[in-house]
Amino acid sequence: MNILSFYVSRSYQFLRGEILVIPSRTIALLLCLFLLFFPLISANDFILRVLILASIYAIFAASWDLLSGYTGQINFGHALFFGVAAYTAGLLNYNLDLAPWATIPIGALAAVVAGLVIGIPCLRLRGTYLAFATLAFPLILLGVVSAISSITGGERGFSGVDPLAGSRVASYYIVFPSMMVLGFIMWKIADSNTGLIFHAIREDEVTARASGINTTRYKLLAFCLSGLFAGIAGGMYVHFMKVAGPSTLELLLSFQVIIWAVFGGIATIYGPIAGVFILYPLREFLLSRYLHVPGELTMLIFACIVLIVLLFMPQGLITWLRDKTEKICPRCKLQNVATRSKCRVCTADLD
Amino acid sequence: MAENIIINGLVLSGVYALLAIGFSLIFGVARIVNLAHTAFYMLAAYLIYSLAVTAGLNLYLSIFLAIVIVVITGMLSYRLVIARIRQHEATTLIVTIALAVILQEALLKGFGGTPRSVPKIISGSTEIFGVAVLNQQILTFGIVLLLLVATWLFLMKTRTGVAIRSTAQDREVANLMGINVPRMEMTTMAISAALAAVAGALVAPLLVLTPGMWTHPLVMVLAIVVLGGLGSLKGSLIGAFILGFAENLVIFLAPSGSYLKTSVALTIMIIVILIRPEGLFGVVFEEERG
Numbered sequence: 001m002n003i004l005s006f007y008v009s010r011s012y013q014f015l016r017g018e019i020l021v022i023p024s025r026t027i028a029l030l031l032c033l034f035l036l037f038f039p040l041i042s043a044n045d046f047i048l049r050v051l052i053l054a055s056i057y058a059i060f061a062a063s064w065d066l067l068s069g070y071t072g073q074i075n076f077g078h079a080l081f082f083g084v085a086a087y088t089a090g091l092l093n094y095n096l097d098l099a100p101w102a103t104i105p106i107g108a109l110a111a112v113v114a115g116l117v118i119g120i121p122c123l124r125l126r127g128t129y130l131a132f133a134t135l136a137f138p139l140i141l142l143g144v145v146s147a148i149s150s151i152t153g154g155e156r157g158f159s160g161v162d163p164l165a166g167s168r169v170a171s172y173y174i175v176f177p178s179m180m181v182l183g184f185i186m187w188k189i190a191d192s193n194t195g196l197i198f199h200a201i202r203e204d205e206v207t208a209r210a211s212g213i214n215t216t217r218y219k220l221l222a223f224c225l226s227g228l229f230a231g232i233a234g235g236m237y238v239h240f241m242k243v244a245g246p247s248t249l250e251l252l253l254s255f256q257v258i259i260w261a262v263f264g265g266i267a268t269i270y271g272p273i274a275g276v277f278i279l280y281p282l283r284e285f286l287l288s289r290y291l292h293v294p295g296e297l298t299m300l301i302f303a304c305i306v307l308i309v310l311l312f313m314p315q316g317l318i319t320w321l322r323d324k325t326e327k328i329c330p331r332c333k334l335q336n337v338a339t340r341s342k343c344r345v346c347t348a349d350l351d
Numbered sequence: 352m353a354e355n356i357i358i359n360g361l362v363l364s365g366v367y368a369l370l371a372i373g374f375s376l377i378f379g380v381a382r383i384v385n386l387a388h389t390a391f392y393m394l395a396a397y398l399i400y401s402l403a404v405t406a407g408l409n410l411y412l413s414i415f416l417a418i419v420i421v422v423i424t425g426m427l428s429y430r431l432v433i434a435r436i437r438q439h440e441a442t443t444l445i446v447t448i449a450l451a452v453i454l455q456e457a458l459l460k461g462f463g464g465t466p467r468s469v470p471k472i473i474s475g476s477t478e479i480f481g482v483a484v485l486n487q488q489i490l491t492f493g494i495v496l497l498l499l500v501a502t503w504l505f506l507m508k509t510r511t512g513v514a515i516r517s518t519a520q521d522r523e524v525a526n527l528m529g530i531n532v533p534r535m536e537m538t539t540m541a542i543s544a545a546l547a548a549v550a551g552a553l554v555a556p557l558l559v560l561t562p563g564m565w566t567h568p569l570v571m572v573l574a575i576v577v578l579g580g581l582g583s584l585k586g587s588l589i590g591a592f593i594l595g596f597a598e599n600l601v602i603f604l605a606p607s608g609s610y611l612k613t614s615v616a617l618t619i620m621i622i623v624i625l626i627r628p629e630g631l632f633g634v635v636f637e638e639e640r641g
């Protein structure tokens with residue numbers, strides 16, 4: 001009983017001291033709770049579908065951020081991980097009748113292998129060369145997949161993959177909590193010493209190496225971790241859509257993930273997740289469903305919104321909001337509300 | 352078969368070379384990865400269609416107008432959009448993709464998804480070594496050669512050309528030497544857009560126009576400039592010919608070649624940069640001054 005009340009009071013203190021003092025964290029917590037209990041309010045199939053896909057893409061975008069935002073290895077072909085996992089999971093399920101709980105991890109492992117396969121040759125490349133070289137890999141695979149249509153179904157893909165769960169609400173309760181958990185894990189990785197080394201590699205690789213960091217190993221680690229999370233997203237996608245098709249490898253998907261991540265703000269993890277949850281529902285239902293914008297205009301409006309937001313907030317929307325509403329204490333490096341004049345922990349003057 | 356490969360290869364490579372050199376120029380001078388580059392090429396093709404076929408203007412006049420409009424669009428998008436966010440590398444990528452998507456969707460809205468075609472500038476065909484070659488193909492290749500030589504002469508012999516090259520080598524020193532760097536970047540953007548527009552004008556009669564026609568050339572241009580070495584015009588030229596011919600060889604010789612053409616071309620690119628990470632003729636940029 002004592003232990004229980006200890007933990008309750010600890011978590012209450014944490015809630016009051018760390019979350020409620022900063023409005024953005026409070027809003028994030030409320031939004032998460034709202035989305036978690038959303039099916040109780042409305043079990044509308046279409047809205048749930050958009051939210052499920054947004055969660056899957058949020059994992060995907062955050063995994064891009066873990067690789068490209070943190071280590072600065074701009075990956076232009078992130079769809080490779082998604083597509084490899086989607087096809088692996090789909091083919092295993094379709095041909096060998098493995099259940100989703102087995103195919104998704106195997107698909108994610110395949111994506112990790114893909115991360116190694118493209119990571120090792122790309123170690124020698126830097127900057128723009130790396131970006132364009134990574135762009136090539138999903139397109140090469142796309143050509144191969146289209147050419148061997150007897151196995152992969154060619155350009156139309158193959159349908160008949162088992163669904164993720166019996167009902168839409170059940171799928172939602174698989175995908176959304178896993179998005180929160182995976183997002184939290186990625187955020188923790190990015191916040192750990194490993195994440196610090198990723199930052200160092202982006203800022204100055206030579207200096208990082210001179211400080212005794214095996215940058216090669218950490219860059220490969222970034223590729224593999226990113227592949228792992230993107231692979232989980234790809235596996236969930238194929239089981240949710242019940243179709244594995246070439247759209248999971250397309251150029252557009254690779255670009256899309258960068259758009260989401262940069263729109264939200266890179267090197268934050270929560271930025272890309274928020275970016276997906278703003279942009280994807282915006283396009284899917286606000287524009288096409290409720291404002292009845294014709295199909296060809298939604299993409300136009302979408303691109304214009306992205307353009308205008310990035311023109312005025314080149315660092316991304318969430319980063320911009322964070323910088324406007326919060327200040328970092330110069331002494332203890334903790335976040336404070338921008339209206340405070342003294343740090344909430346160490347009472348140092350905030351400038 | 353072999354004749355077809357050679358002729359199609361030459362025409363395709365020439366068009367790729369024009370696109371890649373424009374892309375390479377603006378990258379070299381302003382360090383801007385302009386992913387909207389091939390969207391300008393598509394815009395030119397569609398403008399010619401709308402001016403010549405829909406509005407019924409003279410074909411030559413509409414080609415000229417199309418090129419002018421594309422150059423203005425390019426310069427405006429540089430001045431109003433790209434120049435403002437260019438120090439953020441990832442943001443530049445997204446913004447240029449957004450520009451390309453905006454162009455694509457605007458064309459989709461204006462012309463619909465149905466494929467369109469543009470009349471040939473000159474019709475008929477000539478027999479060369481016993482093979483019938485479309486006159487349009489000969490014209491395309493001729494103009495490509497002419498433009499390549501003209502660009503080379505411009506960059507090597509004129510004062511502006513030298514200024515552009517020195518800006519590409521070292522912005523800050525060029526600035527110290529009294530070169531107006533922003534104006535040089537603007538000029539380069541105009542040249543780059545003009546080259547894309549000419550490529551579009553030359554290719555329009557040989558292809559069908561669809562609003563998605565910019566993605567495949569974009570991938571090829573990216574592969575070409577990486578293969579040849581970023582910022583190297585000679586590299587872009589040679590890269591264009593290597594990948595242009597590789598694509599045609601695959602189309603004609605391999606089973607299900609039209610699926611595999613991009614894969615093979617990109618694989619060649621990967622192999623080359625694995626052996627030489629800076630591309631065939633890449634200049635190893637020294638660390639840019641912070």
